Amino acid sequence: MSPHSVLEHVFGYRSFRGEQETIVSHVAGGGDALVLMPTGGGKSLCYQIPALLRDGCGVVVSPLIALMQDQVDALKELGVAAAYLNSSLNQEEARDVENAFINGQLKMLYVAPERLVTPRFMALLKRAHIGLFAIDEAHCVSQWGHDFRPEYLALSLLADEFPGIPRIALTATADHATRTEMIGRLRLEDAQKFVSSFDRPNLRYAMVEKKNARDQLLTFIRREHEGDSGIVYCLSRKKVEDTAAWLKAKEINALPYHAGLDVSVRTKNQQQFIRQEGVVMVATIAFGMGIDKPDVRFVAHLDLPKSIENYYQETGRAGRDGLPANTWLAYGLQDLILLNSMIDNSGSPDMQKLVERRKLDAMLGLVEATACRRQTLLGYFGEASQPCGNCDNCINPPKLVEMTEAARKALSCIFRTGNRFGVGHLVDILQGKATPKVKEHFHDRITTFGIGKEVDESSWRAVFRQLLARGAVRLNESGHGGLELTDAARPLLKGETSLFLRERTEKFNYKGEKGSDFVASSDQALWQALRRRRKELADEQNVPAYIIFGDATLKEMVRLRPGDHYEMSRVSGIGDRKLEKYGNDFLKVIEENH
Incomplete structure (x- = not known):
């Protein structure tokens, strides 16, 4: 052959x-x-x-x-x-x-x-x-x-x-x-x-600043993916269990998965995710590499991934059938501090820690990017590309606000406090808040105290994230989130370069509400009937539904409406064995829903 x-x-x-x-x-x-x-x-x-x-x-x-x-x-x-x-x-x-x-x-x-x-x-x-x-x-x-x-x-x-x-x-x-x-x-x-190209054009990339991450996630699922299969990644086991329980209380069919769960519970939850439709798995990165489920319609991250490789592989579990799928990530400065602390305390050799920090820096650069997400992502793998038109920055281009003066004030504050303190304390100083900690270190007497009252806390945190993303500051070795200046801060301090931030907006990152794949009610009825028959056959054989036929194959049946075995054989994903085994079943469903 x-x-x-x-x-x-x-x-x-x-x-x-x-x-x-x-x-x-x-x-x-x-x-x-x-x-x-x-x-x-x-x-x-x-x-x-x-x-x-x-x-x-x-x-x-x-x-x-x-x-x-x-x-x-x-x-x-x-x-x-x-x-x-x-x-x-x-x-x-x-x-x-x-x-x-x-x-x-x-x-x-x-x-x-x-x-x-x-x-x-x-x-x-x-x-x-x-x-x-x-x-x-x-x-x-x-x-x-x-x-x-x-x-x-x-x-x-x-x-x-x-x-x-x-x-x-x-x-x-x-x-x-x-x-x-x-x-x-x-x-x-x-x-x-x-x-091959690393591009997955069917995936839409979106990243949002954490405000109330759980509520943001719920809005995303309800608006875009009601009833769909999806994966939500969290950094810790406790967060996995808490998030799964919270989603379940909100009537989302969610299950937890992490290495600390009993093997029987993990296996049961995994089987449920694979075999049922509309299950949302909340998991640590221990879940996913062995999952071949093609109809995962979204992957969400409630915490910053450790590297672009991790992010790429985890988001790659969505839309394996080639149909449109969404990826969504909520991130905050605390994620960066936690991940850096994990690297510091990992016990790995210094060279490996250096590699991991560079990978984390690249990940931060991706989430803080104001240009096309896909260009930044593919560029990391050495692949040039054009703006994709299918990420949040392309669909809703961010309005940029110059924050160069604020950035200089932030850098000056880091310097005047001895390159030792974290973002929360630095923001208090810049906003002129005489907290007990500020007073304890006499930071209410330094020249940067109160010089940033006109900038709100969220914007200050965005400034510090951008400074970290461009390498003008880095986390010091204290392991407590303290910041220190780097040589890359000089051009900003000397006025040789500028810093722009995206204008904060409550506008959702997606265009339009989720719509049905089928306009005609007769097509929608046939689609549901084909899915029901697929599930019946899968249950009889104790295999996942997609082992019988994937969604893409069923959708092509709806589009082509084959009337005999030859026409059915032209549907993508139907070989000789499956035609012989299931052809009559699905032809009957199509005939009944003509």
Whole structure:
């Protein structure tokens, strides 16, 4: 079979996207590859199709049990002989999978990295006929990355032990340093590199200053995403539980997820999120990397992420089906202080702390940007782009107010107080508030006391955030949020450069209310009927609804209204096996709602 034939008849797609076809042909022909492609860009097809084209079984290294199970369920639905080996299997089940693998009865085997590098499994590999090795989430090999997994370091042995078998490493996020590290540690120096655009045009980016973050989040969900599946990220476990309980009290179907919850509760909540529609998961970053749910319509952050890589990967869990999705982030100066404190107290080597601080500075630069969010985001990954027209700054361009004089006053106040104090104390001084702390340090007697009474507290905090974002000040080593000047403050103090802030507005960042995908009531009725039938079939087979068909496929059914098996076969996402298995079911629904 040709790559196109497998794409159409097994997976149900008419054409490849981007560099998929080139990658598939290269790996199917025996070449090694490093693939950087955004979440939802179709990475899995880049190794699944070559595995089906080559003799032997494709062995996929995957770091998370949930992701393995999801991928295997989806492949089985397509008629592919696939299995996984992980700790969720008992001894007998694992032995059955191993026997099927050795006897050539599998085309795809998913395995965790820690299992793959054991002597026992290496011996098993040498008895089997292997078509290729795929290393998914390859950024986990980076020791300074955000998802480091020590067992990934041992995967370099595949190059020595199986020199004739192609290897493909894939990830959705990697800056230049991480790419270099992946190439070296996975022995992929001679591999062909495929770097796709990091752009996810279906995602809308929006960032707001925290006022009352929970209320802001509730407004966002109710206005834009009533009844949708979404993820809300929080920095601490306590905040996860409190936010989930608060949303539930507001009649949002919210569940908590963090590493401190009992395993059974975590598993139950995760399954509910995957299998039900309209569930909002409130989670720490422990949640998400293994989730292949394509219909997550929004990702919200109630705290500042640690880096642009974290932010990009977490927001990438929205809109994997290619349909429009929103990302929303609320941030404040306290987030920055907390994250810096976490870096200081992490016990990491000084060089790693320096790397993490630089990453946090870049994240602050993104949230404080007054230009296109997407340009700033893609620029971080070394990609040039035009203004996107689909972020808050493009949709509602911020009005800029010059605050250069206020910035000079702020810098002067930091200097006159000895580069030691935090923003709250500095604002009190500038506004002329003789608090007990101000009096205790005699700061009511310095020249900057009361020189900023005309600027409100929120604007002063915005000035300090901008000064941090442009590197004119930094957090000192006290670990208590104290600020100190840097050399980059000189041009501002000398009047050689200016500082502008966005004008604060209560205007919401989105254009218009959420509207239905379908104008005609008959289309809306068919859409709901197709979803009901999908859910019934999914419940019968105990799989998530999107394993049957994704939302994008159902929406195309509404648009095309196929009347027979041939017309149904032209719908994107319907291959031969699914047409045979579900064609009549969905044709009947379409006929009944004609």
